[in-house]
Amino acid sequence: MIKIGIRALGLGLLIAVVWSNAPAQPQQAKRWYKGNLHTHTTMSDGDMPPDYVANWYKEHGYNFLVLSDHNVLTPIAELNGVLAEPEKYLLIPGEEVTTSLDKRPVHINAYGVDQVIKPFQGNEMHEHIQANMNLIRKAGALPALNHPNFQWALQSKDLLAVENLPLIEVYNGHPAVNNRGGGGFESLEQMWDTLLTARKKVFGIAVDDAHNYKKFDKTMSNPGRGWVVVRASSLGRKEIMDGIAAGDFYSSTGVELQELETSAKGIRLKVKQAGTVKYTTEFIGARGKVLALAHGADAAYALKRSDQYVRAVVHGSNGDDAWVQPAARP
Ligand SMILES: [Zn+2]
Ligand SMILES: [Zn+2]
Structure with missing residues (x-):
């Protein structure tokens, strides 16, 4: 099922789409x-x-x-x-x-x-x-x-x-x-x-x-x-x-996210592109180990059995960052 949230921040409206495995029922x-x-x-x-x-x-x-x-x-x-x-x-x-x-x-x-x-x-x-x-x-x-x-x-x-x-x-x-x-x-x-x-x-x-x-x-x-x-x-x-x-x-x-899904399965995000900025997302796990890197506006990481948790940090080439909260298995 796909939940759609409308985001109103600063100038203009953005659509945030979040994928969820929750049973199909109307959600606010x-x-x-x-x-x-x-x-x-x-x-x-x-x-x-x-x-x-x-x-x-x-x-x-x-x-x-x-x-x-x-x-x-x-x-x-x-x-x-x-x-x-x-x-x-x-x-x-x-x-x-x-x-x-x-x-x-x-x-x-x-x-x-x-x-x-x-x-x-x-x-x-x-x-x-x-x-x-x-x-x-x-x-x-x-x-x-x-x-x-x-x-x-x-x-x-x-x-x-x-x-x-x-x-x-x-x-x-x-x-x-x-x-x-x-x-x-x-x-x-x-x-x-x-x-x-x-x-x-x-x-x-x-x-x-x-x-x-x-x-x-x-x-x-x-x-x-x-x-x-x-x-x-x-x-x-x-x-x-x-x-x-x-x-x-x-x-x-400074980094703005257009989509963000954090669940027991992992993290998926999409950065809202600002100008010509390039993005790198680090997926970080226990003891600060970098588990994976993703280049570009889209980034996703599926938790593995061996991962205690994963969190994401998006680095913009202009020095801006965004920190995503950790996802962990229940
Ligand atoms: Zn203070
Ligand atoms: Zn203080």
Whole structure:
């Protein structure tokens, strides 16, 4: 059976076709929604107020935005009253639960939170992370571990002891966060594979962590660098949160997907061609091993018996990337 979803992003409409082996029955068509999950305003250390920031993202074609100021819940009800539009734009409440332990920063975002979360101070790193994540879960929100390589604070060994970590940043647009690792420190993608190889069910997100809206250059943490594209039945807070929690999304710094199917059988995708950009898709498995490479806009990988999981990264020749969530056998 063929499900057809209509995608409305930025300019124009795209048709996304998803092949599925589900029994033939009417299914609610799902759409793709682009959003940024990590954003600062003058409510903490951002340089523009919430209304300016919320407007910036709306004007740049985003469908949803989480304002995630440090240890404060930036009010969004009034902003949504002015800016929210059905199926077009929505603000979702958030907080960056910001702590440190032994001078190592531990920042955990809370998505869909309604009350400010007072951080917990632990003595051991795994206990500290776990307790703050649990507080976020208890508040009915979804936690994400932010920029582990910021000040080289966290390594995968700190995260392996944490249970039920649903999301980790694999790309953060802030210039000081060391996404690529180096000098013996894992990249964020390598950390992700370490966790996946240890059979942690964790999805990878790309975010802006935007602070600077006045001056744009590579020393600034500007908006528009990393985002997620979530598949949901409508642009509602619950629908978007459910899509993220289920891993029904991809992360991007510019590569746009036209089709994406992830199932227990593997991954199939089609890139939306941008200009003359050339695409290479890496299919990556346990311990970060590259299982296969595909050139061009179409790429597919069928899970083999020997594969624990497969995830895909699409590299554009222009430097843009997209990260597809892992597929694994049940
Ligand atoms: Zn942070
Ligand atoms: Zn931040």
